[in-house]
Each structure stands twice: as C-alpha cells, then as structure tokens.
Amino acid sequence: MQVVVVPGVDGAGRVRVLPAGADTAVPDLAAWVRATEAEHAPRWVLPSAETLYPDLLAAGVPLARCHDLALAEGILLAHAGTPGRPRNLAAAWARLHGLAEPDDPPPAARGEQPTLFETSREPLPAGADPLEAAARVYADQLRRIEQTPRPDRLRLLVAAESAGALAAAEMRHHGLPWRADVHGDLLTELLGPRPAPGARPAVLAGLAEEITAAFGLVGAPENRQVNPDNPASVVRAFGRAGIDVPSSRAHVLREIDHPAVAPLLRYKELARLWVANGWTWLDSWVHGGRFRPEYVVGGVVSGRWATRGGAALQLPRALRTAVRADPGWSLVVADAAQLEPRVLAALSDDRGLAEVSAGVDLYTRLAEEAFDGDRQHAKIAMLSAMYGGTSGGAGPLLATLRRRFPQAVEYVEQAARAGEEGRIVRSRLGRTSPPPSESWRDLMGSGDESRSRRAARDWGRFTRNFVVQASASDWALTVLATLRRRLAGTEAHLVFFQHDEVLVHCPTDLAPQVTKEVTASAEEATALVFPDTPVLFPLQATPVTVYADAK
Known part of the structure; x- marks a missing residue:
C-alpha cells in the first residue's frame, strides 16, 4: 500500500491511496496518518521527509517507511548526468510539463517554528494541484528507475536514502545525550x-x-x-x-x-x-541535555551525510566524554572496521583481497600477506590505491599491491581512467558521480598539455575514490535503514550516524538485544548490497555509558 501525502494548513492535509484511490481531505493529518500507519504500515510518498516528518514526530506519529520524492529526484537527476538541477516537487512537476523549474527553497531557519504541516514555500507552476503533482512525480520516478540498467539496485538506494531521511529526523527529535x-x-x-x-x-x-x-x-x-x-x-x-x-x-x-x-x-x-x-x-547547540544536529541526508556527492552547523560529523575525540547515556540507559556504539578496503574487495570480486578481509583487522592480514608484516606499509598501499597517491614512497608499495591483488587495483584504476576521460562512474547501487565542469572540458581542448594532464589526473583521483566511498555509503546507509527497522517498536533510539559509525541510546537491559540487532543489520545489508560476496563486513558494537569509552 502506498499513500501520497501533502500537508495543508492548521494541521490538515490531503492524501491519496495508490494506485487508484480517491483524493481525501483530512482535517487532522497527524491523527489520520497515525491510524493508517497502525492498520496498514504503508509506504508514505512524501514531497520531502525533511520538511514534513519532524511535525509528525512532534505529534507522536513515527513512520516505518517512505519514498522521499526530493531525495529520489536528486538521485535520478544525477544518474541521468544532470546533477545540480532543482529537485523539489515544483521543479520535478515543471520538468514533466516542459515548464521553467523553480529553484529549491532554502532550508528553514534554525529554530523556526512554522505552522504545523506548513505548505511548501514554492507554489507549483501553472496552479497545479500539489497532491496530483506528487502522485504524477512518484509514478514518473518509478518509471525512470525501471529504465535504468540495474533497477533493483537503484530501488534499494532510493529506499535506503528515504529511510535515512526518516532516521535523520528521528535522531534530531530524540537528540544525542550530552552533558553540558x-x-x-x-x-x-x-x-x-x-x-x-x-x-x-x-x-x-x-x-x-x-x-x-x-x-x-x-x-x-x-x-x-x-x-x-x-x-x-x-x-x-x-x-x-x-x-x-x-x-x-x-x-x-x-x-x-x-x-x-x-x-x-x-x-x-x-x-x-x-x-x-x-x-x-555549547550555548547554541545543547539544550535540555541533548545535542540536536540538523543532518543533511546525501549532503555530499558520495552519499555521505552533512550537517547545517553544529559540526556533528566532526566532533573532537576529547568531547566524546560529554556524550553520556541517561541514568539506567546505555549507548551502543557500532563502527565498521576498514570499511572502504572491504568494499573494494567486494566491488572488484578480488578473491585474494576477500580472503584478507576475513580478519577484523584487515590491514594486519594484508601486511602478513604482502608486506612482510608491516601494517603501516599495507595501509599506505591500500589508501594509495583508493585515493591515487604515489608520493612519499607509496609508488613501490602500490606496485606490490597491484601484483598481489590485480583485480582490486584494476577496478579503481578503471574508475580513474573514466574520470580522466570525462566520463561518470557509479557506486554499487547506482549513485552517480557528477560530470566534470565545462571549464574542465574547455581546458582539455585548450592545447595546454601540462595543465590538461594535471586536471585530468585530479578528476581521475576523484572518480577513483568515488566508486569506493560512494559504495561504502550505500552499505552504511543500508545498515542504518535495516537497523532502524529492527529497532522499531522498542525503546531504543538511533541518536547518531556518521559514515561508518552509528550510536543507539537504549535502556541498559535492552543493550544485549540492540547489540545483536546491529550485527544482524550488517549481515542483512551485506546480503542486499553485495549478495554472494565472501567479503566480511564486521560491525563491532560496544555497549558503554560514555561514548569516549567505546574507543
């Protein structure tokens, strides 16, 4: 069951049950959504979870799943080689009808308290009906997904990205426990x-x-x-x-x-x-014992998240001692060990590197296999392969890695060559790198051989790492989505997520169960993103009272 929802004013809204349901005006949107969620658990089709879901949470209405039209539009625009175009509902509707595309509206100012379910600040072109527009854009997105070479993967990416939008709103709603x-x-x-x-x-x-x-x-x-x-x-x-x-x-x-x-x-x-x-x-961001970051889902082209102020994804280690569970509660801290090298092993199907991934410390195993036990040399070689570094003695180490694991190194070198030639590359699930700029293309045809070679190498380094980093984001986001589903209905709350790390705040007696669910989520995500791979993706979970004690 899928339900399109558009907010109205004063807590009202309009809904349409797909595929052929009638439009229904509901005077109390939160109450209607609560009842429908309890009875049917549908997939909610939302113009933007970022703008609608916080109001539902404030009204005590959590959602299990959704399709975020704005996030899906961004993924599809990038997949078509046209990133950067407006992705809001009005713009998507305008593209369907050959009309001028209105820009994305700026995010709401921090601390702004709009009317419940405030309608879009960007009216639809030509007086179009928002509910009809949302339904049509949703149908068009499903059509475009099916027309891609791997629709199964892109469907998973859109579902995980949409679940991430729900999780981001929930993490801000619950807040990260913080002792001021x-x-x-x-x-x-x-x-x-x-x-x-x-x-x-x-x-x-x-x-x-x-x-x-x-x-x-x-x-x-x-x-x-x-x-x-x-x-x-x-x-x-x-x-x-x-x-x-x-x-x-x-x-x-x-x-x-x-x-x-x-x-x-x-x-x-x-x-x-x-x-x-x-x-x-501290005065600006911590209130009532909680730090509430404003996450931007997919804020980086690789799919990693960003934040609007607060620097939540760059917390100094020294401050982790201030992140403390409430009395009687615990923090379950989980992070993936050497995620990107494991992703490279799975992407390239390099069996030798897959065998190396069998250990929790991949670099130690890699050192034993190819670098005479020198872990630092193993790490330098792997990072050089993924990031394109050759300085500081990295060249000979990379050559050793290439001889020992040719498929893995060739995978990233193919991505680098694609970038040098101005082509796009994709992550495992289909997130797409932006094409180089027009000024880059002009430089390639300028006849300035030295500058053009340097620019080509630089863009090749970007695409070389993109295929790995974006695929790692695919896996981590899928872990977040599956863990969120597994914790639904419990008192455990996701409260923090960055790249390859997730924190859950839960009653202490629930911590063993949460730890098991973390492990199960990593296994499920691996089966979804990299089916049949022998590569191990350990996600180690540690229950602690103080975040700093998990490191």
Whole structure:
C-alpha cells in the first residue's frame, strides 16, 4: 500500500491511496496518518521527509517507511548526468510539463517554528494541484528507475536514502545525550575560565606569549609580534628566524626544529576546540541535555551525510566524554572496521583481497600477506590505491599491491581512467558521480598539455575514490535503514550516524538485544548490497555509558 501525502494548513492535509484511490481531505493529518500507519504500515510518498516528518514526530506519529520524492529526484537527476538541477516537487512537476523549474527553497531557519504541516514555500507552476503533482512525480520516478540498467539496485538506494531521511529526523527529535556540565568542565580544564567576549581564554593567551618568547620578540613592537591565529604572521616570524616555510599548517610545522613549534601546535589544537566547540557552541547547540544536529541526508556527492552547523560529523575525540547515556540507559556504539578496503574487495570480486578481509583487522592480514608484516606499509598501499597517491614512497608499495591483488587495483584504476576521460562512474547501487565542469572540458581542448594532464589526473583521483566511498555509503546507509527497522517498536533510539559509525541510546537491559540487532543489520545489508560476496563486513558494537569509552 502506498499513500501520497501533502500537508495543508492548521494541521490538515490531503492524501491519496495508490494506485487508484480517491483524493481525501483530512482535517487532522497527524491523527489520520497515525491510524493508517497502525492498520496498514504503508509506504508514505512524501514531497520531502525533511520538511514534513519532524511535525509528525512532534505529534507522536513515527513512520516505518517512505519514498522521499526530493531525495529520489536528486538521485535520478544525477544518474541521468544532470546533477545540480532543482529537485523539489515544483521543479520535478515543471520538468514533466516542459515548464521553467523553480529553484529549491532554502532550508528553514534554525529554530523556526512554522505552522504545523506548513505548505511548501514554492507554489507549483501553472496552479497545479500539489497532491496530483506528487502522485504524477512518484509514478514518473518509478518509471525512470525501471529504465535504468540495474533497477533493483537503484530501488534499494532510493529506499535506503528515504529511510535515512526518516532516521535523520528521528535522531534530531530524540537528540544525542550530552552533558553540558562535563563539556564545560573540560573546556575550563583545557582552556581556563570562560573569557570575556573578544578575549582569548587564559591558556591560549599564555601559549601566545610563549610563542612570541620562542621567537625572541618579547617587548617588540606589536606589529612584529606573532599572532598565532594569523598564518601569515607565523610564516613571517619563521622567515625572520631564517626558516623558510610555505605555510603554518601543522604537518609543515612538525618538520621544523624550533622552540616555537611545540606551543604553536598546542595552540592550534586548543584554538580549534575553542572556536568549533567552545562555550558559544555549547550555548547554541545543547539544550535540555541533548545535542540536536540538523543532518543533511546525501549532503555530499558520495552519499555521505552533512550537517547545517553544529559540526556533528566532526566532533573532537576529547568531547566524546560529554556524550553520556541517561541514568539506567546505555549507548551502543557500532563502527565498521576498514570499511572502504572491504568494499573494494567486494566491488572488484578480488578473491585474494576477500580472503584478507576475513580478519577484523584487515590491514594486519594484508601486511602478513604482502608486506612482510608491516601494517603501516599495507595501509599506505591500500589508501594509495583508493585515493591515487604515489608520493612519499607509496609508488613501490602500490606496485606490490597491484601484483598481489590485480583485480582490486584494476577496478579503481578503471574508475580513474573514466574520470580522466570525462566520463561518470557509479557506486554499487547506482549513485552517480557528477560530470566534470565545462571549464574542465574547455581546458582539455585548450592545447595546454601540462595543465590538461594535471586536471585530468585530479578528476581521475576523484572518480577513483568515488566508486569506493560512494559504495561504502550505500552499505552504511543500508545498515542504518535495516537497523532502524529492527529497532522499531522498542525503546531504543538511533541518536547518531556518521559514515561508518552509528550510536543507539537504549535502556541498559535492552543493550544485549540492540547489540545483536546491529550485527544482524550488517549481515542483512551485506546480503542486499553485495549478495554472494565472501567479503566480511564486521560491525563491532560496544555497549558503554560514555561514548569516549567505546574507543
């Protein structure tokens, strides 16, 4: 059973049961959806889960599954080689009728409280009926999926992406448990007391003085002192000391023998914490013991998620101690070990690399097989294959990997050649890389051989990694969708997801069951995305009280 839903005003809405149901106006959309979900558990066809589902959750109405028209449209546009076109319902309807496509509306401002089930801010062209438009666009999307070379895979991708949209709204609704007091104490311990607005924390101020002293500039005019927040100031200071550095980046500084290096590196680390996750971040993002990120499903071309502010996908390890389960509850933390090399083994059907994947630590097994037990060499070789690196001694290691696992290396090299030739590549389930820009194509035909070769290699490195990273996203998103389904009806809540890691917040007595479901979800996702592969995809789940204790 499939039901198309469009919101109205004041909590009302309109629905159509497919394939041939009549249009029905419902005065209380949340109540109607709740009753229909309980009785039929249909697939809900939504113009955008991101805009509609939070209101349903606030009304206490969770959904089991949906088809997100906006996310599906984005996948299909990219598959057709036309990414970047508007994917909203109005634009999709306009394309069906040869009309001008309205741009995607901006996301709602953070903290904005619209009327329940607020209607789209982008009216449909030519006064089209939203419910009819949604039904027609849905039918067109199903038709386009069936016309692709592997509709079974693309159907799975759209289903997983749509489930991800529901999960993202649920994770924001439930929130990641966050102890503001622990966070604040950590900031005070590392940075000193909270400073006045515009001032540096005491520890950073002390490090700035130490850096100036290390350059022998104490008492120098202000314009000659070192500002560690200004890269140009740091580079000039080293230049005056007779050391030529190209930048003040950490990896550059680590190669320099100078007394200013240690305090500079420490300053960089602490300043990053202060700016990205300091007191201002804490005031803005943590309320009522919860951090509620605004996830952007498929926000990266590879299918990885992004966020709108809050940097949820870049949380420093130091702050994981603030992520703590509620009393009587646990966090089940699960992450996939060496996901991308395993994905490459499955994509390429390289039996030798598949055998190496039998261990939890793939790099250790790979080192034993091909690199005389040197795990670091094994890791460098594999990353070079997937990312196209050849510097720093990677070339000979990659050559060893190529001799030992030719199918795996050839798979990514074919993807690289496709990129160098300006062709698109696809993930396992059909997510498609964007084509190179017109300026890239102009450069290829410019006759500037040196620049065109360099640009071709750069784009080849992108497509080389795309096939692996996007396929890893396919698998991880399918894990999320299957785990979400398995946890439905329990008190366990998905509360965090990034790339290859997922967190579940649950009553402590439920943690063993959740751990089993995590393992089962990984096995199910592998069977769906890579049927019949011998490659193992271990997803290790650890129940903890504090997120930091899982690492």
